[in-house]
Amino acid sequence: MLGGATENLTPHRHRDRHRHRDRHRDRDRSFNYNPPMALARLGILISGTGSNMKSIVAACESGDVPAEVGVVISNRADAPGLEWAAQHGLATALLSHRDYPTREAHDSAVVDRLRRAEVDWVCLAGYMRLLSAVIVDAYPNRILNIHPALLPSFPGLHGQRQAWDYGVRVSGCTVHLVDLELDHGPIVIQRTVPVRPDDTEKTLSVRILEQEHIAYPEALRALLGGSWRLEGRRVVSV
Numbered sequence: 462m463l464g465g466a467t468e469n470l471t472p473h474r475h476r477d478r479h480r481h482r483d484r485h486r487d488r489d490r491s492f493n494y495n496p497p498m499a500l501a502r503l504g505i506l507i508s509g510t511g512s513n514m515k516s517i518v519a520a521c522e523s524g525d526v527p528a529e530v531g532v533v534i535s536n537r538a539d540a541p542g543l544e545w546a547a548q549h550g551l552a553t554a555l556l557s558h559r560d561y562p563t564r565e566a567h568d569s570a571v572v573d574r575l576r577r578a579e580v581d582w583v584c585l586a587g588y589m590r591l592l593s594a595v596i597v598d599a600y601p602n603r604i605l606n607i608h609p610a611l612l613p614s615f616p617g618l619h620g621q622r623q624a625w626d627y628g629v630r631v632s633g634c635t636v637h638l639v640d641l642e643l644d645h646g647p648i649v650i651q652r653t654v655p656v657r658p659d660d661t662e663k664t665l666s667v668r669i670l671e672q673e674h675i676a677y678p679e680a681l682r683a684l685l686g687g688s689w690r691l692e693g694r695r696v697v698s699v
C-alpha cells in the first residue's frame with residue numbers, strides 16, 4: 462500500500478566500517494516518496510470538533526487532494542467530529558484509550574483499524590494523544606499533524622495561548638510529519654497570521670484556525686501530488 466516509497470538509508474554492512482563518519486550522517490539520511498497511481502487512502506484521527514478533518518474531507522471530495530478517506534477514528538466518544546463523519550457516510554471507529562491498559566495497546570488497536578481500512582497516510586487532526594512507536598513505526602513519514610503555532614516555537618498544548626502570552630507579533634500554524642518527539646518532525650507547510658493590537662487569545666485562535674483549514678489540504682497536496690525527498694528535516698520536491 463505504500464506506493465513507490467523507498468527508504469534510502471546507509472546499508473547495514475557498511476555501517477561498522479563507517480561508524481565514525483556515520484555519527485555525522487544523520488542529517489544526510491534521505492527518504493524518497495513517489496506517489497502511487499491510485500488515490501491515497503487517509504486515516505484521520507480526531508479527539509474533538511474535527512474542523513480540520515472537515516477541511517481534509519472537503520479537499521478530497523473536490524479533487525483538490527488526490528486521496529480518499531478510509532476511516533475516521535476518535536479516542537473520545539463525545540467528539541462531535543465522529544458523529545459528523547458517520548453522518549457524512551465515512552467509516553468511523555471509536556477506540557477509547559480508557560479501554561486499553563497501556564498507550565501501546567491502544568495504539569496497536571488504532572494501527573489494526575487503520576490497516577483494516579487499507580490506509581496509507583494518517584492525518585492527526587486535533588488528536589489529543591501522544592503517539593508511541595507502535596503507530597510511528599507502522600507509518601514512517603506517513604503521519605501528519607497540525608499545530609496551532611509556528612514550530613519550533615510553542616509546542617505542546619495551547620500553542621495559541623502560549624504565543625499570545627509571549628507577546629509575539631506574528632503567529633500561525635504548522636503542518637509537519639510526525640516523529641517520536643512531540644510537535645517535532647519535518648515541516649511541510651507553515652502559514653502565518655499577524656497578531657493585531659486589539660486581538661484576544663480567542664480572536665487570534667479563530668484567525669489561526671482559518672489558516673489551518675487551508676494549510677492541511679495544502680500540505681496533503683504537496684505530499685501526495687508529486688515526488689519528494691526528505692533530506693534531513695527538509696521536505697524537497699523532486
Ligand code: GRF
Nearest residue numbers: 510511512513587607608609
Ligand atoms: C486545532 O487547533 C489543531 O491545530 C490542534 O487542535 C485543534 C483541533 O481543532 N492540534 P479541530 O478539532 O480540527 O476543529
